Amino acid sequence: MKRIGYVLTAVISLTGAGAYISLVPAHADGAATPVFDVNQMPAGYRDWKVVSVAHEAGNLSDLRAVLGNDIAIKAYREGKLPFPDGAIIARLAWKYVPSEENNKVFGREQSFVAGDATNVQFMVKDSKKYAATGGWGFAQFNDGKPVDAAGLGGCFACHVPVKDRDYLFTRYAP
Amino acid sequence: MKRIGYVLTAVISLTGAGAYISLVPAHADGAATPVFDVNQMPAGYRDWKVVSVAHEAGNLSDLRAVLGNDIAIKAYREGKLPFPDGAIIARLAWKYVPSEENNKVFGREQSFVAGDATNVQFMVKDSKKYAATGGWGFAQFNDGKPVDAAGLGGCFACHVPVKDRDYLFTRYAP
Numbered sequence: 032m033k034r035i036g037y038v039l040t041a042v043i044s045l046t047g048a049g050a051y052i053s054l055v056p057a058h059a060d061g062a063a064t065p066v067f068d069v070n071q072m073p074a075g076y077r078d079w080k081v082v083s084v085a086h087e088a089g090n091l092s093d094l095r096a097v098l099g100n101d102i103a104i105k106a107y108r109e110g111k112l113p114f115p116d117g118a119i120i121a122r123l124a125w126k127y128v129p130s131e132e133n134n135k136v137f138g139r140e141q142s143f144v145a146g147d148a149t150n151v152q153f154m155v156k157d158s159k160k161y162a163a164t165g166g167w168g169f170a171q172f173n174d175g176k177p178v179d180a181a182g183l184g185g186c187f188a189c190h191v192p193v194k195d196r197d198y199l200f201t202r203y204a205p
Numbered sequence: 206m207k208r209i210g211y212v213l214t215a216v217i218s219l220t221g222a223g224a225y226i227s228l229v230p231a232h233a234d235g236a237a238t239p240v241f242d243v244n245q246m247p248a249g250y251r252d253w254k255v256v257s258v259a260h261e262a263g264n265l266s267d268l269r270a271v272l273g274n275d276i277a278i279k280a281y282r283e284g285k286l287p288f289p290d291g292a293i294i295a296r297l298a299w300k301y302v303p304s305e306e307n308n309k310v311f312g313r314e315q316s317f318v319a320g321d322a323t324n325v326q327f328m329v330k331d332s333k334k335y336a337a338t339g340g341w342g343f344a345q346f347n348d349g350k351p352v353d354a355a356g357l358g359g360c361f362a363c364h365v366p367v368k369d370r371d372y373l374f375t376r377y378a379p
Contacts, residue, residue: 077255078254079254080251080252081251081270081272081297083299083319084258084269084270084299084319085268085316085317086268086301087315087316088314088315088317089311089315090315091315094258094259095258096255096258096270096378098255123378125257125378125379127260130259130374132366132367135366136363136366136374140262141262141264141265142259142260142261143259143261143262144257144259144375144376145258148378148379189310192306192309192310200307201318202318204270204299204319204322205299205321
């Protein structure tokens, strides 16, 4: 069994929005290991610009906002593919809740609003570090705590069908 | 019949996000007339921060993002009521469209995304100018063109039920 150590690295966001810390696993033999290592939420992500919004029905039953840091928003607006290193996409989600208050005003059951936050996901572009997964590192935070690597195993596979859009499901909303 | 002239005024956004121009109707006798006079979309609104997201079913059938300029976001985050002058809320909306692409990956019909933009609405806080309507001026733009005052007649009445939240339906999403 290989011994795996962790090297603490600080990745400074190029957008000035903030910095985040990641733990990069490094094999004792120095070989690169593509794992998802975003262990803190990028600072300031709640202030990022909107890429688009969505609703997932079924088990997820949420309303979501997809935000991007400045590098990601620029790439989206310019239609630039693949996204450059430093781009980060944030997917916020909240419980899908009918609004009694709004419905009363509308006079019918039609309004659904954001309830409690569910989890926050990130895609971080680093074409070298995450070369094995299309250049994207994947992360999810539940109540602010990172989901460990085992819980992120399915992320990339799910994004492969949209490989021609640099693995991004979300399109920019005008 | 009173003669009404228009005075061109430039309102500079305090957020630095940009400026917008409004046409303020002025009676020949100088009396204030509370009308909604936001005739250009506030510059940079698409870059504002997210207040929340929502889905309106029924006839509207849209997905929406409610954004705020810096003054509005600060007031939301601090729970400050009433909102200070200069606060602007933007409500963007897009057609509610099932995503075949996403559903294929999920293996079921559950994903709804933002299609074409429908219209953009604004609430602009100016406690003096819009004193008759809770301090808020209302505006809507269809394809970038302002809806005239007659089309905005119902806006305020609809917001009266949430007077205790300074006439704002949307709550800040954490």
